[in-house]
Amino acid sequence: MQRDASQTGSRNRFYRIGFFTILTLFTVLILTIVIIVSRLFAEGESQSLPPATSDGNLAELVTFQLDREQTNVLLTDLVSEDEMPFQFQLEEDGIHLTGELDVLFSEVDIHMMFDPLVRDDGSLVLQANSLSAGVVSISASNALRMFNQFAELPEWIHIHPEDEAILLELNEMDELSPYGLQFKQVALADDQIELSLIRKETATEN
Structure with a gap:
C-alpha cells in the first residue's frame, strides 16, 4: 500500500x-x-503627407513622354526586389502594388490599388483605393505601416500610413544626382505619363 x-x-x-x-x-x-x-499595428510617430514645396534651384532640362509599359520597365529598374517586398505596376485602372507580408508566422499576399495624383512640386501621391489580403482582415493603413516597418525603402519612396498613401519623389534619387526626375502628368486611361529631367542649379557651382 x-x-x-x-x-x-x-x-x-x-x-x-x-x-x-x-x-x-x-x-x-x-x-x-x-x-x-x-x-x-503600433501608431508610432505621425507620418502625415507633407505639403508640396517648390524648389527654385531646380532647372528643367527636358520633358519626355512614356506609356504605361515603358514606365513599368523604368519602375522595375528603379526598385530592387532584394530590398522591398513589393512592386508597382501601372494599369489602365490605377497603379497596383503587390507583395507579401509576414503576419503572425505566415506570409500573406497583399494587392493594393492606388489612384495617382501629380503634385505641383513634381512628386506623385498614390492614394489607396482598394486592398485585398487573402483571408486576413487588414486595413490599408496597417498594410502600409507594416511595409514601412519591415521594408528597406529607397530614399525617394515615402509611406504615409495615416493618409493611406505613398509619396514618390524621384528628384531625391541619389543615383541620379545632381539630376532628378519630376512627374508632369499621369493619365493612365490615355496611356500617357509625362516626366521632366531636372538639375539642381547649386550643383553647377561645384
Whole structure:
C-alpha cells in the first residue's frame, strides 16, 4: 500500500510539473504574439503627407513622354526586389502594388490599388483605393505601416500610413544626382505619363 501511495504521489507530481510547463509555454507564446501584434499595428510617430514645396534651384532640362509599359520597365529598374517586398505596376485602372507580408508566422499576399495624383512640386501621391489580403482582415493603413516597418525603402519612396498613401519623389534619387526626375502628368486611361529631367542649379557651382 505504501508503495502504491508513493507511485501515485510521483505520478501526481509529474502531472503537476507537466501542467505548469505547458502553462508556462502557452503564456510565453501568448505574450510573444501580443508583442508582435503591438509592434505591427503600433501608431508610432505621425507620418502625415507633407505639403508640396517648390524648389527654385531646380532647372528643367527636358520633358519626355512614356506609356504605361515603358514606365513599368523604368519602375522595375528603379526598385530592387532584394530590398522591398513589393512592386508597382501601372494599369489602365490605377497603379497596383503587390507583395507579401509576414503576419503572425505566415506570409500573406497583399494587392493594393492606388489612384495617382501629380503634385505641383513634381512628386506623385498614390492614394489607396482598394486592398485585398487573402483571408486576413487588414486595413490599408496597417498594410502600409507594416511595409514601412519591415521594408528597406529607397530614399525617394515615402509611406504615409495615416493618409493611406505613398509619396514618390524621384528628384531625391541619389543615383541620379545632381539630376532628378519630376512627374508632369499621369493619365493612365490615355496611356500617357509625362516626366521632366531636372538639375539642381547649386550643383553647377561645384
